[in-house]
Amino acid sequence: MHSSPSCSPGCSSSCSVSLPLSPLSSNGRGSESVSAEEKREVRNPNTASDPSGMASVLSFYLSYLLLLSLSVCVLVCVSVWSSDWRGGFAWDGSALQFNWHPVLMVSGLLLLYGNGAVLYRVPLTWGQNKLPWKLLHAGLMLLALIFSIVGLCAVFDFHNKKKAPNLYSLHSWIGIAATALFALQWVFGAGVFLLPCAPPRLRGLLKPLHVWMGGGILGLSVAACISGINEKLFFVLKAGPSYSDLPSEAVLGNSLGVLIVAFGLVVMRILSNQNWQRPDSRPEDLVYTPLLQEENE
Amino acid sequence: MHSSPSCSPGCSSSCSVSLPLSPLSSNGRGSESVSAEEKREVRNPNTASDPSGMASVLSFYLSYLLLLSLSVCVLVCVSVWSSDWRGGFAWDGSALQFNWHPVLMVSGLLLLYGNGAVLYRVPLTWGQNKLPWKLLHAGLMLLALIFSIVGLCAVFDFHNKKKAPNLYSLHSWIGIAATALFALQWVFGAGVFLLPCAPPRLRGLLKPLHVWMGGGILGLSVAACISGINEKLFFVLKAGPSYSDLPSEAVLGNSLGVLIVAFGLVVMRILSNQNWQRPDSRPEDLVYTPLLQEENE
Secondary structure, X not given: XXXXXXXXXXXXXXXOOOOOEEEEOOOOOOOOXXXXXXXXXXXXXXXXXXXXXXXXXXXXXXXXXXXXXXXXXXXXXXXXXXXXXXXXXXXXXXXXXXXXXXXXXXXXXHHHHXXXXXXXXXXXXXXXXXXXXXXXXXXXXXXXXXXXXXXXXXXXXXXXXXXXXXXXXXXXXXXXXXXXXXXXXHHHHHHHHHOOOOOHHHHHHHHHHHHHHHHHHHHHHHHHHHHHHXXXXXXXXOOXXXXXXXXXXXXXXXXHHHHHHHHHHHHHHHHHXXXXXXXXXXXXXXXXXXXXXXXXX | OOXXXXXXXXXXXXXXXXXXXXXXXXXXXXXXXXXXXXXXXXXXXXXXXXXXXHHHHHHHHXXXXXXXXXXXXXXXXXXXXXXXXOOOOOOOOOHXXXXXXXXXXXHHXXXXXXXXXXXXXXXXXXXXXXXXXXXXXXXXXXXXXXXXXXXXXXXXXXXXXXXXXXXXXXXXHHHHHHHHHHHXXXXXXXXXXXXXXXXXXXXXXXXXXXXXXXXXHHHHHHHHHHHHHHHHHHHHOOOOOOHHHOOHHHHHHHHHHHHHXXXXXXXXXXXXXXXXXXXOOOHHHHOOOOOOOOOOO
């Protein structure tokens, strides 16, 4: 569970925005920080009559289309590399088992994670009850975590069967740190923001930490991907054309790295644009939901 | 020139804050987006009588102390690695010339860059004219850029004298992209935000791009550092103890990578905390400065 719905990494829902504003008194639910409670505003970005709102929605969807296109390109690149250049997939302790590692880590810790993080920014979801989207956010992140863990199992099992050491390279240190932090983030996020255990005030206090950790884990994930691709290309491009000759496989791997970086930048752009934040302070979102304390976070 | 003074990566100066607020009418200078002009607020975070303001300032300085400590640790680590484990420095085309590369890139593209980016967040600077701090921000970033370019020259010259190819690895692609984007960002930042060429309205429109690019370049820099350290350790730890045996040099290099990641996370945390943004809307900052159009951006 990465980005909280109403906040970019750098801006809580107390931000004022460039869309139509109207003051709203405190809702008395105490789900945000004291400062946010003191001054809350409502925006209506989907207002068809507001040209700047429409332009904001249009520019969001263009960015979102770019994000989805990059997601497809990254997935195709890493899959083609593993299947066509590296021989395909198996779970038998051979090099074919290793091939699951890049595909699953990139699919989980990067693509599902990044797409799950920007879910609340899709304007189509804004007029609706937040709880289903919160559950979808948590579900996507859980799927991303499962993919990552299975991806780690693939390489650990491959190493163990080869009697090769685990967890010595910086790539592995960063990758395992990213996955461990992601697991902590998911448990922490579900416990605080989904289940009814935590008081709303605690949610407000912990949200900035959740948002910052979410962005940090994405950064760790990108760094792990780049170092992993770089390491793999040096490993496999020794006999025959070497990496420094830039054969087709090297160009494919490097291009995959560039696409991954572009994906990370677009996710951060979407999360950091305050005009694209879910307008959680809208009156229809302020209805109390006893079951899961669906608050305005 | 990375982060604009009043904005974290995810929040422009239109954010409301948890510190004492008072309404301020538009200053009529048009230096921010239309939305921000419509609704502006003043905060006084250094107000000694406000406990939450004091707590915010105290927590900033603790984070800043952590950032400075990490900066020293990273600098010591990379310098000791190059001098004690890799034989020291020279500019003669030998491996000793290569040793300048990690030290200069880490010093410039990471440490100076990150410290320059958080400059405006230091509360001690808030009650003063912004222009000197803007010049210092630009100066630090220029120094960071010069360090990075000399660091690139070191490795290009080393490769050329060895007749080894340049720019084939993913590490080199990410590193050169980070430096090129940084150079563009500096020129763009100086042209738009420092010199009097750009109209204030354009500054307001371009600031989110400047802030997003600033964070993105830091992310690229961290990814380039991690992949470079990983690659170097595989290169040099072959004969004798290999990387997988985790000799002292491997532990030092991996620790350097972990410290670099921690540094990047702390910079992003400082930039994204809206309570630590420079209160640019304070009346004393709104005085018109004809020379460089020192506006409230």
